[in-house]
Amino acid sequence: xxxxxRLDRQIDFLVEADKLKNTIRATELCDGSRNENSAEHSWHLxxxxxxxxxxxxxxxxxxxxxxxxxxxxxxxxxxxxxxxFGDLDHAAIEAAEQAAADRIFGLLPEDQRDHLxxxxxxxEAARTPSAQFAKSLDRFQPPMQNLASGxxxxxxxxxxxxxxxxxxxxxxxxxxxxxxxxxxxxIAAFFATQKST
Amino acid sequence: xxxxxRLDRQIDFLVEADKLKNTIRATELCDGSRNENSAEHSWHLxxxxxxxxxxxxxxxxxxxxxxxxxxxxxxxxxxxxxxxFGDLDHAAIEAAEQAAADRIFGLLPEDQRDHLxxxxxxxEAARTPSAQFAKSLDRFQPPMQNLASGxxxxxxxxxxxxxxxxxxxxxxxxxxxxxxxxxxxxIAAFFATQKST
Numbered sequence: 452x453x454x455x456x457r458l459d460r461q462i463d464f465l466v467e468a469d470k471l472k473n474t475i476r477a478t479e480l481c482d483g484s485r486n487e488n489s490a491e492h493s494w495h496l497x498x499x500x501x502x503x504x505x506x507x508x509x510x511x512x513x514x515x516x517x518x519x520x521x522x523x524x525x526x527x528x529x530x531x532x533x534x535x536f537g538d539l540d541h542a543a544i545e546a547a548e549q550a551a552a553d554r555i556f557g558l559l560p561e562d563q564r565d566h567l568x569x570x571x572x573x574x575e576a577a578r579t580p581s582a583q584f585a586k587s588l589d590r591f592q593p594p595m596q597n598l599a600s601g602x603x604x605x606x607x608x609x610x611x612x613x614x615x616x617x618x619x620x621x622x623x624x625x626x627x628x629x630x631x632x633x634x635x636x637x638i639a640a641f642f643a644t645q646k647s648t
Numbered sequence: 649x650x651x652x653x654r655l656d657r658q659i660d661f662l663v664e665a666d667k668l669k670n671t672i673r674a675t676e677l678c679d680g681s682r683n684e685n686s687a688e689h690s691w692h693l694x695x696x697x698x699x700x701x702x703x704x705x706x707x708x709x710x711x712x713x714x715x716x717x718x719x720x721x722x723x724x725x726x727x728x729x730x731x732x733f734g735d736l737d738h739a740a741i742e743a744a745e746q747a748a749a750d751r752i753f754g755l756l757p758e759d760q761r762d763h764l765x766x767x768x769x770x771x772e773a774a775r776t777p778s779a780q781f782a783k784s785l786d787r788f789q790p791p792m793q794n795l796a797s798g799x800x801x802x803x804x805x806x807x808x809x810x811x812x813x814x815x816x817x818x819x820x821x822x823x824x825x826x827x828x829x830x831x832x833x834x835i836a837a838f839f840a841t842q843k844s845t
Contacts, residue, residue, distance in 0.1 A: 503658060521694045521714075
């Protein structure tokens with residue numbers, strides 16, 4: 452058996468990545484017709500980044516943010532999606548995601564394995580302005596889906612307005628405070644309507 | 649009724665873009681389980697761009713390529729996907745896609761409408777090195793899916809090796825000749841196996 456070429460290894464990785472299209476999230480499409488998968492969610496977030504770039508602070512590198520969003524959910528091929536309103540064992544999730552990153556980025560030629568893994572690790576650590584903006588977009592998109600579909604995963608998980616503030620708003624506000632101001636007001640209006648009906 | 653804010657218009661566009669997740673392509677997933685949609689396809693192409701950047705010529709701006717790939721299929725929300733091996737009325741497709749671009753990019757604030765539309769038009773025109781590389785990736789991914797699934801849309805559309813050279817290879821070679829060399833050899837091996845069984 453001959454050794455794989457650089458291009459063979461790159462294509463192996465890209466074919467493996469196709470499996471992210473079968474990772475199902477708790478969030479529904481805006482029309483409520485089905486749950487979204489992590490591949491199309493990742494695309495949607497890159498579009499959020501392009502359109503909402505004016506919400507980012509001056510130290511954010513938009514091009515890096517987009518790379519983070521392309522890569523951010525790849526580990527879910529092995530580790531699955533963890534709904535934010537479910538009961539989460541953070542240590543177990545992190546261990547599963549690190550093992551997934553070893554395997555999946557490990558398909559690539561070594562230089563690319565290290566380069567793309569480092570971008571994903573920067574996103575996960577959420578300490579740089581670019582990672583914090585990327586994380587905020589990842590938390591901001593699901594409420595926009597739920598507002599469009601009339602409840603979505605909030606209804607499915609019986610989520611209160613306070614829980615959204617605690618688990619979602621507290622994250623959005625770090626990297627994109629203007630987006631949390633916007634979401635907070637729309638979420639309040641949504642829950643007010645729910646109470647009055 | 650008060651006028652919509654900048655952020656309202658941006659979110660209207662992002663919610664409308666969600667519909668690309670319901671635009672179904674001729675290409676199947678690598679596991680052959682279903683056809684892929686244009687949103688997850690767009691994500692996959694951005695990953696192709698990140699991983700295969702070393703196949704691009706020196707004048708290619710990778711960051712612009714990725715923006716093109718994020719945006720390239722949005723018009724399909726109105727105009728639908730046109731399978732490359734189907735019978736195509738190019739003038740009718742172009743008219744439908746221009747009308748779609750008017751409507752969809754038109755949801756955005758004017759400055760962003762013009763900026764993102766210009767990126768999409770550059771992709772469509774396929775005259776700059778970045779657009780040519782982006783177009784090549786868009787043609788290169790489906791053969792990789794078909795090779796992984798054992799035929800996919802080639803089987804569905806009863807496509808010959810020569811038709812792939814004419815309709816796909818002739819495009820890939822413009823922006824990424826190294827990728828066409830690679831694909832051509834793997835496609836030849838695939839069709840040789842088909843004949844021998």
